[in-house]
Amino acid sequence: MIRIAVCGAGGRMGRALIAAVQAAEGAELGAAIERPDSSLIGSDAGELAGVGRLGVPVNGDLAAVADRFDVAIDFTAPAATLAHLAICRASGKGLVIGTTGLNEAQKAELVAASAATGVVYSGNYSIGVNVTLKLLELAAATFGDSVDIDVLEAHHRHKVDAPSGTALMMGEAVAGALGRDLKDVAVYAREGHTGPRERQSIGFQTLRGGDTVGDHTVFFFGEGEHVEIRHVATNRANFANGAVRAAIWLAGRPAALYDMRDVLGLKS
Ligand SMILES: NC(=O)C1=CN([C@@H]2O[C@H](COP(=O)(O)OP(=O)(O)OC[C@H]3O[C@@H](n4cnc5c(N)ncnc54)[C@H](OP(=O)(O)O)[C@@H]3O)[C@@H](O)[C@H]2O)C=CC1
């Protein structure tokens, strides 16, 4: 049985993750972590997630419960994720990271830590999105430079980072298939006299509102036709189930940086 710690237990994803761990075969909740000053400290994690009492109290310090879990799952915020990464590295525990919006320095820390302990990092743990990434690579490689590509994403009003981690992964997938470096070709805003579109550019458009769980469309605009490849998430269980699957997969694997495509065997 793999014992899992859920970091960010009181959040939208944290609650879905506790429920997913509880429902998963081969996994059990070992610990639930929130901010040390959170009003949730001491409450029962199962009751918090609406799955009934589990006898796991919410704790404010991952290091203090290192003997109660094998793999941690972190869906919090970048600074908290990096702090939890340092604890997992020091204690030799695996970490599954769902937090998006990491900057380049934070990503470099993640790469460095993964030399010492196993880390799975993905901007989206749903199976559907990871299959969509393969479809995008196929479409981009087939269209080549004959189309203009833009990514449109919509999320709930509480989301704090933009573009979404998923949109960026989609951009990386099409850029990679086309031999482009996303850093060189990404366009994150258009306003005023922009001039005509450059074929090599990959544009990102962001919508925020209501309770939208996650909606991503990649447009391939050609002459006389266009293709849209869209993924719509209608609940958070698909992200949570994927992250728990990744945690079970990670247990016992060698130290390295993995992503959800490794977990699903989608890397060619
Ligand atoms: N990869 C994927 O498949 C997915 C990724 N995400 C990403 O996951 C992250 C969380 O999303 P969501 O659940 O909606 O956000 P929430 O704000 O609902 O949840 C984040 C939780 O983390 C807590 N937290 C913040 N700092 C700490 C800390 N130092 N220690 C412990 N807990 C802490 C927050 O507490 P407080 O409220 O007190 O700040 C909150 O309870 C985002 O980056 C989002 O983009 C979301 C869905 C899917």
Ligand SMILES: O=C(O)C1=N[C@H](C(=O)O)C[C@H](O)C1
């Ligand atoms: O913040 C969210 O909610 C989500 N974030 C991830 C992202 O940034 O892509 C994944 C999912 O779309 C939900």
